Amino acid sequence: MRTRLKDVAALAGVSVKTVSNVVNGYEHVTTSTRTKVERALAELGYVPNLAARGLRNGRTGVIALALPELHAPYFAEIAHHVVRAAADRGWTVLVDETEGRLDRERQVAAGIRAHLIDGLILSPLALTAADLDGRADGVPLVLLGERVRHDVADRVAVDNVRAARDATAHLLERGRRRVAAIGVQRSASGVSARLRLQGYRKALREHGVEPDPALAVPAVAWHRSDGAAAVRSLLAGPVLPDALFCFNDLLALGALRALHEAGLRVPEDVAVVGFDDIEEARFSTPALTTVSPAKDRIAATAVDLLMARLAAPSAPPPLPRRVVAPHTLAVRESSG
Amino acid sequence: MRTRLKDVAALAGVSVKTVSNVVNGYEHVTTSTRTKVERALAELGYVPNLAARGLRNGRTGVIALALPELHAPYFAEIAHHVVRAAADRGWTVLVDETEGRLDRERQVAAGIRAHLIDGLILSPLALTAADLDGRADGVPLVLLGERVRHDVADRVAVDNVRAARDATAHLLERGRRRVAAIGVQRSASGVSARLRLQGYRKALREHGVEPDPALAVPAVAWHRSDGAAAVRSLLAGPVLPDALFCFNDLLALGALRALHEAGLRVPEDVAVVGFDDIEEARFSTPALTTVSPAKDRIAATAVDLLMARLAAPSAPPPLPRRVVAPHTLAVRESSG
């Protein structure tokens, strides 16, 4: 059995509350009492029971992070940065995996873990604003990504349209004219896909190129195998592309693989740009040009937004805030 | 404020305890009472306070997973499998990142989060058995990997020596004779490195090849950049290898990159084998031959070992158990 305040109090010969005061750094404690208590604390190796403390003051010091897939590199990197940012501020992170399933996202947002956590950072895939409209009284929530309307909760995201436009423009400026978009999704949950497609089209039009529907290739998920499959179907089609804008890095890496298998050279025959700047992109052959969102900033901002809500439980809660995280284009070999 | 049992009880017109009974599926409740309570539960959207429940019955339903780096693909995949395995069994996972730092690993093992978690799965890098010897009374602990003596806590690991021998033998059987080992570490924390080096040497001797010290290349960490650096130093040296056994996949991927830059063909000029079978290995160019530990089995076993200890708090706790997880060799293009 672990030691409780009571045990320490008995050993030190003081009351439970005095020990509590010492543990919490209350100032009006005489030096002699403090020393006695500290000695007892050390001797018994006291560790506070966070469940009890959480019960008493309604705070557990734990925030939850809910991601679609922990093993997808982008999310793994986000998780890393969030855990780090939270630790820097003295908080612990509980990780949930939703697999992008609507029911799991709803459960998480509705607060399965409520009472065990003080706040939630959620990166939704399937969730819509309607699912969140009712939850005014839940735990503070910060959303990652532009997939949900920004007026239902605090949100941190890159400007997907602008980032996609930047990436596509980069290819056009290098003289490419048949730029394919890889990763198009028409489903309701494909909001990111829609925004990135929008940015892609915008760039084309700004450069006087008419978007060719044959060059907009769908992908069910955004994994490497989907990217490879998309390229194979593209190569079997009527229009051969001279560049690919892939909606994430995994698609791009799968595409690189399929291009290599088809005997096409990157970037000479086909230039490739991705999105996410996962670490792998710096080490692929060829190294991948990609949109680089400031993941550390995204994570730190998300944690800070949560902290702000936790610190100020004001009667009329402040309106949801929207933070646009910066991005850059990391130009590497795959775009020449 | 969230609803408590008390609120539900008031609405349903029964006692708090009866509501608790309904929530917990106690059988001796009349159908009429049950319906009344369930209606009230639904109307108020009751969610149990896990902190209070945890305080009451000494269980929180949360286990902690402490890993060196969440963004390293191998650990990200392990985290994914652990979260999944835990969820299947009705548990939640709290993730901690130790960065492989001894002090952080010690803290975690000593139970910073104690009382908030029921058990701990730890993948140590720097921790030694001595750090764990004293902790008989702590929360149940399962170690991942062979880095720590197996008699201090339950442990799940692949047989590193045998796996390394298999990988090296595979290269030797394809006729390679100058097989380099990439990732050697002499530091105290490099136990995995030591075991894999041992397996590598064993395979060489079994095939009548004398280990050449010039072909055992050190690497500070096991990241892609270290693999690339190791290959560059190797190519600058006196003995050119015709094969590489890299102690993990990231090293191997970095090596592929450096070999490509040096104009060497894989596998024609140099064959490459890795260790971990991260997803990326299946999509690299060329696809990577690698030792494939059964990560899902490792995760499930770790969770099960923990569950077993939690279920049976017997007076003399059962001796630490050691489980050897199976591995296979995934043969792909990089070894010909």
Place this chain on the structure above:
DNA sequence: ATCGTTGTTTGCAACGATGTAAAGACCGGG
């Protein structure tokens, strides 16, 4: 009608920590 039996519901205490308020210790000034 009374008793025991089974089945259902309830009140109370406890888990470990902390906020509140009050009691106790100590000081100098009158």
Place this chain on the structure above:
DNA sequence: CCCGGTCTTTACATCGTTGCAAACAACGAT
């Protein structure tokens, strides 16, 4: 030597939940 004030320590109630044991209701058997 007593009083009022400050500083230190204490007892008690409380957070939300569940185990325990007792209270209560309903029933058939005597």
